[in-house]
Amino acid sequence: MPVLYADPWNPEFGMGYDAALEDSPLPRADPFVESTDWSRPLTASSAGPEPVWFVDGVRRVDLRILADEGERRVPGLFGSYAVGAVRCDGAAAFDRHRVCRAVIVAGGMRQDGVDVRCGARSLMFEPATASRSDPNAPLDKLQELMRVAEQNLSAELVGSGAPLVLADGPLRLGEEVAERGAPVVGVVKRFVRQYLEPAEEALLTKLGPGDRTPVFALLDREDSVRGYSWYARLVELRPPWHDHAGVVRCEVRAGVGLEPAVGLAERVTALLPSYAGRPSDPRAPQNLAPVAALEEWLKHRMGHRWLVRRALLTHLLGTEG
Amino acid sequence: MAEHEDDPRQEASERVGMVLGTEDSTPLTFWVGVSEDSYLQLDDAVIVDTEVPGRGTIRISGIVQDARARHEGASFDTDVFLVERGVLPVDTAVSAQVVATRFEPEVYVPPMPGLPAFRARGADRDQAMYFDQMGRRVPAGLSRDGEPMFLDLDFLDGSRGAHVNISGVSGVATKTTYALFLLYALFHSEVLGSYAVNTKAIVFNVKGEDLMWLDKPNARLTEDQRADYGRLGLPVGPFSSVGLWAPPRPGSAVPQVESRSEGVTSYYWTLREFVREKYLRFLFAEAEDERSQIADLVARVESYLDRECTDDPEHDATVVYGGYPVKDFASLCELIRENVEDEHSTWRGRLADSTVAAFVRRLDAGRFRMGHLIWGREAENPAAHRIDWESNQVTVVDIHNLHDRAKRFVTGVVIKRLFEHKERMGRREPLTFLVLDELNRYAPREGWSPIKEVLLDVAERGRSLGMILIGAEQTASEVERRVISNAAYRVVGRLDTAEAQRSEYGFLPAVTRARASILKPGSMILQQPHIPIPLQIRFPFPSWATRAEEAAPAATEDPFAAFGTD
Structure with a gap:
């Protein structure tokens, strides 16, 4: 087993803090699966309020480490992540949630779980390995663990009867999942890459709140459809903003089918404006209000950062040499 | 901790939450997080058992002073x-x-965050409120959740403390009603034991004729209100032994009471009593500067009168001066005036003309305002009209119709007589209670007056003499400090917001002060020596009548039923 050494730096500094933005394995889009008319927005016809579950996750690097095994030295980290759901069916309430901890080492090195005493309780850090060994590899692995946990939670909610789940962030369309037809919609806040040609993308400027673009298909390298996507506007575009502000991109798995995907697009586009992020939110309005509250709530449940960090340092002191 | 199956507390006290760890928990105050399926309201008694290493389990009891809810x-x-x-x-x-x-035991530690907190019931509640340590408990009212509250008689009868002081805005504070409820509880519970029969109370009726019906049951009492008495272990009914006294109508011995004609006796004093008992000073009972020389002159005149007047052999009520009988109060005043205005008279001594003039002015005013209370030859049976507090348990002396001067005279004379009587008896029991509203009039903070002197005597020495003052006033800030500070029990009804900020109410924490300004009639805040924070109580609706309509027998459905149907 490797020997773990703590990096004294605050994890917010140093080795790069953001996980690599997901590089989509879906290089192409087919804009004309629903309609060829991209000249005007489609206004979602609301069927009235309906129950909806929001799913999100948060993660945190508690301590960066270096793992030494013989001649090899790879980066790693102790991290915490939490995923949870908010049920909105007239009243908004926190629903299921899960707090997990992981000790991650890079370069495929094997590592055991670590049981760390913290106050009157102990925290179990489950082992995980990142295959790459670059400095960002452990963080990317943590991000992936969180994404998987989110995906599992969404599936669990659908399994127990949730009619609609809005997951924060992209859906990992490149991978095969069991319930491909589940009504799970990924709501993506950021423009990572351009899917549309300028001719179609011009429509985004014309979207009003509750409007959407036609549904377009996302294709992989083999040109097979992996998902359907659309853009929707949450709030009125205000003068100083760029024309993509206040717009989110939604996506569903291809397994849902085109027609149901268009149906979901209608329902979700109509729903979204009422859940738009509060102006006080630094990521308003795309950071939806239930999601913002859920993030705070989950962060709190991961425990106090410095208490966990101190417990880890104490633990490493005890095991060293 | 929650697993105690055999813990007797589980039967009564219920778990309501846990001690918070996000607010400082200190030995004197701590916060309890209330669980979702439970609640805590102001004044609830709470208990927490905390383990102290080496000392075992410490039970911390407390009372809810504030409660809050917020979105997290x-x-x-x-x-x-x-x-x-x-x-x-x-x-x-x-x-x-x-x-x-x-x-319990006394180890002053904070309760640990996360410990379960219980709402105290039954024996636990008695312990939290120290009721278990009260050997002799007087029902004091009901807590807001309907549980009985008690006073410790030891702190009322003079053994360890005495006197009650009640403050509050007129009309809504129900000060007198609460004072009477306390008397009712004293006289109609078993707490006084064998002394009950001989314990007396004198109540001055200062407003309206509310107290002239104490001997009649309240016909308008509802079932719920009756149940309140049951919870306190008190019977429902009027005061069992009441004497009612009112001033005479001018020119006759008929009592001046509007609402009832029977059962009330008029009171007056005779000229002879006035001279022998030295009541002149109570004619001069408005507050004076202590340096005023009028008081000296009054004392001189009193002693000359006593010395130079002889008893009238022809009438019990009058005296003879200089060989001539003094037949009425006007003649007596005239006699006094002549003597003090005579520059060569020894009565006035070396006092300045201005002092004498001031004296005469007040004498004239007194004669005009209360001449009808001092009778001479016209008194037919003076003994029957002397206020007698011995023959009834509660004696009501009505003064509400009298002029201010006359009110002072009556209260001054009665309290002085009572005090001297207790002084002669020389022992505490049986107790005598004195209920007096508008203390600010009789014992004002500023100045000196003969009544204030008597009241101070009662406040300071009454404890050992068994003379207990239940005093009330609108504003404690206007009453002599020593009268208030001697009261073991402080009671506050609805208070004016500005008044509540004064230092006299320093015993009320800020939250309680705020509550004092929204109290409803029938609710009071009670501060007792045992409990470190004042508690809100409510007392039952009077089971005695407070006006003619209530004294009437319960009306039947059909007012003509009594006449028969055919």
Whole structure:
């Protein structure tokens, strides 16, 4: 087993803090699966309020480490992540949630779980390995663990009867999942890459709140459809903003089918404006209000950062040499 | 901790939450997070058992002083609207601040965060409120959740303390009604034991004729109100032994009472009593500067009168001066005036003309305002009209119709007689209670007056003499400090907001002060020596009548039923 050494730096500094933005394995889009008319927005016809579950996750690097095994030295980290759901069916309430901890080492090195005493309780850090060994590899692995946990939670909610789940962030369309037809919609806040040609993308400027673009298909390298996507506007575009502000991109798995995907697009586009992020939110309005509250709530449940960090340092002191 | 199956507390006290760890927990105050399926309200008694290494289990008892609820996770005021629309999920936290009242055994440690907190019931509640340590408990009212509250007689009868002081705005504070409820509880519970029969109370009726019906049951009492008495272990009914006294109508011995004609006796004093008992000073009973020389002159005149007047052999009520009988009060005043205005008279001594003039002015005013209370030859049976507090348990002396001067005279004379009587008896029991509203009039903070002197005597020495003052006033800030500070029990009804900020109410914590300004009639805040924080209580609706309509027998459905149907 490797020997773990703590990096004294605050994890917010140093080795790069953001996980690599997901590089989509879906290089192409087919804009004309629903309609060829991209000249005007489609206004979602609301069927009235309906129950909806929001799913999100948060993660945190508690301590960066270096793992030494013989001649090899790879980066790693102790991290915490939490995923949870908010049920909105007239009243908004926190629903299921899960707090997990992981000790991650890079370069495929094997590592055991670590049981760390913290106050009157102990925290179990489950082992995980990142295959790459670059400095960002452990963080990317943590991000992936969180994404998987989110995906599992969404599936669990659908399994127990949730009619609609809005997951924060992209859906990992490149991978095969069991319930491909589940009504799970990924709501993506950021423009990572351009899917549309300028001719179609011009429509985004014309979207009003509750409007959407036609549904377009996302294709992989083999040109097979992996998902359907659309853009929707949450709030009125205000003068100083760029024309993509206040717009989110939604996506569903291809397994849902085109027609149901268009149906979901209608329902979700109509729903979204009422859940738009509060102006006080630094990521308003795309950071939806239930999601913002859920993030705070989950962060709190991961425990106090410095208490966990101190417990880890104490633990490493005890095991060293 | 919660697993105690055989813990007797589980039968009565119920778990309501846990000691918070996000607010400082100190030995004297701590916060309890209230669980979702439970509640704590102001004045609830709470207990927490905490383990102290090496000392075992310490039970901390306390009383809820404040309670709050808030959204957790919402940071902006507008969030509440999002929550209501079902957009923003939040947690709602309810917590209550507890002020510790008791540590058993006395180890002053804070309760540990996370310990379960219980709402105290039964024996636990008695312990939290120290009722278990009260050997002789007087029902004092009901807590807001309907549980009985008690006073410790030891702190009322002079063994360890005495006197009650009640403050509050007129009309809504129900000060006199509460004072009477206390008397009722004393006289109609078993607490006084064998002394009950001989314990007396004198009540001055200063407003309206509310107290002239104490001997009649209240026909308008509802079933719920009757049940309140049951919970306190008191019978429902009027005062069992009442004497009612009112001033005479001018020119006759008929009592001046509007609402009832029977059962009331008129009171007056005779000229002879006035001279022998030295009542002249109570004619001069308005507050004076202590340096005023009028008091000297009054004392001189009193002693000359006593020395130079002889008893009238022809009438019990009058005296003879210089060989001639003094037949009425006007003649007596005239006699006094002549003597003090005579520059060569020894009566006036070396006092200045201005002092004498002031004396005569007041004498004339007194004669005009209360001449009808001092009778001479016209008195036919003076003994029957002397206020007799011995033959009834409660004696009501009505003064509400009298002029201010006459009110002072009556209260001054009665309290002085009573005090001298207790002084002669020389022992505490049986007790005598004195109920006096408008203390600010009789014992004002500024100045000196003969009544204030008597009241100070009662406040300071009454404890050992068994003379207990139940005093009331609108504003404690206007009453002599020593009268108030000698009261073991402080009671506050509805208070004016500005008045509540004064230092006289320093015993009320800020939250309680705020509550004092919204108290409803029938609710009081009671501060007792045992319990470190004042508690809100309510007392039952009077089971005795407070006006003619209530004294009437319960009306039947059909007012003509008594006439028969055919």
